[in-house]
Amino acid sequence: QLQLQESGPGLVKPSETLSLTCTVSGGSISSSSYYWGWIRQPPGKGLEWIGSIYYSGSTYYNPSLKSRVTISVDTSKNQFSLKLSSVTAADTAVYYCARQSWDVWGQGTTVTVSS
């Protein structure tokens, strides 16, 4: 059974870079023709897609975040990662990773941007 698990710091200072990793277990990130994505949800608000990556490294990003986002993949570790630069309080959210068949999501990790 495929499972995804987000990990990374729960507190990031303003202007710094948020870094999260999604570890895929129960299956190979490169064995299927799916994109793998990051989605976030600010407290009390709706869902926002951040961006996605294919195991080959092909990416596409939300235009509203594109200048600050980098998503990468490490097939040897069965992981993909998110970096969001120059964070502000507006980036405080629960961050989810998901397989883009959209049927498998991580449990989410809360990231707070505060000094």
Next chain:
Amino acid sequence: DIQMTQSPSSLSASVGDRVTITCQASQDISNYLNWYQQKPGKAPKLLIYDASNLETGVPSRFSGSGSGTDFTFTISSLQPEDIATYYCQQYDNLPQPITFGGGTKVEIK
């Protein structure tokens, strides 16, 4: 970007009632639409994919319909465990950004 307008933003209904939520896309997305259920503190759960297909294991009281720009999600008989927020999501052809509706919070009257 494709905008998804979801309505209502909240509703209150009685157990056993039929509940309907709509989602309108700002342009034709064919049937590239999912519906999710999200309970507090949990990740979204896929209920309906490709506008009208029931995800495996999801009760048959949930259904979806529509294509193009107008979509409907229905709970045929509301149950207490259906209390949640529901979201639509479009995933039109790459590299179009993926977008979600604003959500509908469903409560028991």
